[in-house]
Amino acid sequence: MEKKTTVAEKGAPLETVPEAGSMLRLPASAPLATRPIGVLVPEAGHQTPAVGQRAPRLDGRLHGLGQTKYIDDFYLPGMLYAKIKRAGIASARIISIDTKEAEAMPGVVAVVTGRDVPCNSFGPSLKDQPVLADTRVFHAGDGVAAVAAVTEQIATEALDKITVEYEPLTPVLDPLESLKLETPGLHAPNPNIYGHKVIKKGDVEKAFAESDHIFEGSYRTQMVEHVPLEPHATVATWDPNGRVTIYATLGRITLGRADVARTLGIPTSRVRIVATTVGGNFGGKNEITTEPVVALLSKKTGRPVKCTFTRAEEFASSTTRHPLIMDYKTGVTKDGRILARKIRLVLDGGAYCSWSETTLSKACILSAGPYNIENLYAEAFVVYTNKTMTGAMRGFGAPQVCFAYESHMDEIAAALNIDPLEIRLLNVFEEGSLSPTGQTLHSVVVKESLLRAARRFGWIEAQS
Amino acid sequence: MKRRGRGMACMWYPIGFTVSANPSAAVVKVNEDGTATLLTGTVETGQGSLTVLAQITAQELGIATDDVHVVSADTDATPMDTGPIASRTTYVTGNAARLAAEKAKEILFEVAAPMLGVKPNQLEARDHKILVKGYPQRNVHIGDVANHARVVMGQPPIGSASFNPATVALDPETGQGKPFGTYVYATQIAEVDVDDETGEVEVIRVVASHDCGTAINPMLVEAQIEGGIAMGIGFALQEEILFDNAGRQINPNLTNYIVPTALDMPEIEVDIVDSHDPTGPFGAKGVGEPTLVPTAAAILNAIHNAVGVRITSLPATAEKVLAAINAKRGQQPKRIAAG
Known part of the structure; x- marks a missing residue:
């Protein structure tokens, strides 16, 4: 059998291993000097x-050569361009949608509305979001109709x-107003509070009574x-066997495929979903947006269809980060040890649930901070409003609660005249600490990170 | 006048989904030229995760990063994956890739053992070779073993595996349980200049000390941290979607919704904390989301340190900071220095 020559073999002596069959001539390791110089310091990608x-x-x-192909670089023969009409009104009932004039425009090949969507709802936990709004508009960025035309410009004009x-209808914009029980449910019969979470540990009220300061x-x-x-961005195309291929800027293709199949x-x-290199996600591309619409337009026209969001749609019609209203109450000893903490979080969930349940849970679990607090009561609510839907975004509520618990920590430190580093070192988790949910934590290095950052910054002397 | 301040924030952040199953599956094929192909259903969304997965696969097989070709993100061709969400790719998909590579390696060891006259458990994979532990001069090139496996033994070296973090559901009354497999920790310290006449805040320097378990690729960890800080600065000082009274966005464009640019970036000093998580692939946890978590908190604490005002609602725009400074001045009678 022919054997491939490898770098290590060049000029290397061979040794024979007699006991193992036919391929017995094996290379001994090559002396360094016989290797080409370039191999002595290979690039990091070539190293072991x-x-x-x-x-x-x-x-x-x-990327460096500008050769990465994003969806908008795709072109399939005969491809059409889709645009989506946005409601532009935050809360309303839809009485009628008239698409005749648009359909009659030269260059327009097809128009679809919510009534053309076989199953007009989706969502990662609650299926409360329509693919295209057909009876009710819940926020101004809702799509109400979509056009496929031979050029992007004609599609835009057809809208x-x-x-x-x-x-x-009168929109509900303030999450605290939405939280009130007397506010009518936006997604009736469901109440506006569509998620609630509690983390309870110890006895908060008793510990507050024992605290030196609140x-x-x-x-x-x-x-x-x-x-x-x-x-x-999305490109959809059907094959003659009735199978649709969707090229999409989707992070979660497995989930996306299930959602597309369900809505269609x-x-x-x-359904085949292919994601190309996605030009940034940060949580905003975890669920489907217009994939079913583009697939329907492609099916109706028998041609590939592409849809790329404008920047305005990116803002108004994709998910955003949850605004949070966070109330903290903390009981401490006079030397700065936290005895008890009570937290209430209200998340503005926007028009649809999207990833609110995950955000609610993570925000609630993380809200006490990386601190040993034996008496804790954290309660979180997420409510509907008639604003852009909030969903997954890098950190799922953590940047919001970190802003709260770390601002609060500095306020406590200042009032007690303790250095911000010292009060944190006094309270942070250690290996084996119990989390607010009672989980034993391992590989805990928060103290190390505090000390290393403080030394590096010059907060404390490097040698300490 | 510009006043300088410093502020710190530390944080904890979990890897993977809250309780819910979030599995990843992976397939690893070892090719006859000693390279490998990794099939994964995750998607490269700009963070470099496919490179990290290639490194994990390469490490298990004893080959180099560039020897691994990654096929990803096609529901027809790649195994299921929960996707690049919840900072889970390195930890969850990474574990799946490592386990799949381990299974392919087991086949290589079975095939190489008679070639080297030893038992499979006496072998290791390193430097593109399958070699006898303790006797590195007794070795076979991994490509030769892969070829032998296919054409002589009829046993193609292909491994597939999946991974799902171990969790325990939370009690609905008390929220007690084990929602995540592991957590990461970090501290960021920000230094800012606040102009007390305009309220403008400039972030001068951020020291970021992050735990990600083993850094599979320190360069990509640094890049994630730098990107996270950029996003954190926008969250702290600039970005806000504004609505009119009717609930319509009034700034859905990059002219009136201001994201940080290169000119807004401070000097960033990244420090990766030594850490090893036995449940992660080669001790790795993750780094994606946590990089942004403490940034705003550190900046806001630094603003307080600089000018003594505490902004409790984000973003801390110049208008908001100036209003707070003026309000504070209003409380304290102005002193006019004598002379």
């Missing part, structure tokens, strides 16, 4: 062991020819967008 190497990204060369008659603080965060460089009313096996 591989773990720990500063290996360049596998796709780095493509203006679609007439939607609304019965406007501190209270209230904190709020805003709604922000993921702002990926690449907006949401076809078996999962008839």
Whole structure:
């Protein structure tokens, strides 16, 4: 049998291992001097062991040369361009949608509305979001109709020819108003509070009574967008066997396939989802957005269809970060040890649930901070409002509660005249600490990170 | 006048989903030229995770990062994956890739054992070779073993595996349970300049000390931390979606919704904390989301340190900071220095 020559073999002496069959001539390791110089210090990507190497990204060369193909770079023969009409009104009943004029426009090949969607609802936990709103608009970024045309410009112009008659409703914009029980449920019969979480440990009230000082603080965060460089984009095309292939900027293709199949009313096996290199996700591309719409337009026209979000759609029609209203109450000893903490979080869930349940849980579990607190009561609510839906975004509630618990910590430190580093070192988790949910923590290095950062920064002397 | 301040924030953050199953599966094939192919259903969303998965696969097989070709993100061709969410790719998909590579390696060992006249458990994979432990001069190139496995033994070296973090559901009354497999920890310290006449905040320096378990690729960890801090600065100082009274966004564009640019970036000093998690692939945990978590808190604490005002609602725009400074001045009568 022919044997491949490897670098190590060049000029290397051979040794014979007699006891093992036919391929007995094996190379001994080559002396260093016989190796080509270039191999002595190979690039990180060529080095072993591989773990720990500063290996360049596998796709780095493509990015560097501008050769990475994003969805918007795709073109399939005969491809059409889709645009989606947005409601532009935060809360309304849809009386009628007239698409005749748009359909009659030269260059427009198809128009679809929510009534064309076989199963017009989706969502990772609650299926409360329509693919295209058909009876009710819950936020201004809702899609109400979609057009496929031979150019993007014609598709955009056709949107203006679609007439939607609304019965406007008073939008609920303030999460605290939505929290009130007397506020009518937006997604009736479901109540506006669509998620609730409690973490309870010890006896908070008793520990407050035993505390030397009680501190209270209230904190709020805003709604922000993921702002990926690449907006949401999709290309869909059907084959003659009735199988649809969707190229999409989706992070979760397994879930996406199930959602697309469900909304289109076809078996999962008839959906193929291919994600290219996605130009930034940060949580905003975890669930489907317009994939079913583009697939329907492609099916209706028999041609491939592409849809790329504008930046405005990226803001108004994809998920955003939950604004939080956070109330903290903490009981401490006079030397700064936390005895008890009570927390209430209200999450603005926006128009649809999306990843609110996950955000609610994570925010609630993490809200006490990385601190040993034996008496804890944390309660979190997520409510509907008629604003852009909030969903998964890098940190799932953690950046919000960290802002609260770390601001609160500094307020306590200042009032007790303790250095911010010292009060943290006094309270942080250690190996084997119990988390607020009673989990024994392992590989805990929060103290190390505090000390290392403090030394590096010059907060404390490097040698201490 | 510009006033300088410093502020710190530490945090903890879990890896993977809250309680719910979030499995990843992977397939590893060892090719006859000594390279390997990894099939994964996760998606590269810009963070470099496919490179990390290649490194984990390569490490298990004793080959180099560039020897691993990754096929990803096609529901027809790749095994299921919960996806790049919840900072789970290195930990969950990484564990699946490592286990799949281990299974392929077991086949290589079975095939190489008679070639080297030893038992499979006396072998290890290192430097592109299958070699006898303690006798590194007795070895076979991994490609030769893979080829032998296919054409002589009829046993292609392909491994597949899946991984799902072990969790325990939370009690609905008390929230007690084990929602996550592991957690990471971090501290960031920010230094800021606050102009007390305009309220403008400039972040000068951020020291970021992060735990990610073993850093599979320290360069990519640093990149994640730098990106997270950029996002954290936007969250702390600039970004906000604004609505009119009717609930319509009024700034859905990058002219009026201001994200940080290179000019807003501070000097960043990244420090990776020595850490090893026995439940992660080669001790790794994850790093994606936590990089942003403490940034805003550290900056806001630094603003307080600089000018003595505590902004309790984000973002701390110049207007908001100036209003707080003026309010504080209003409480304290102005002193006019004598002379």
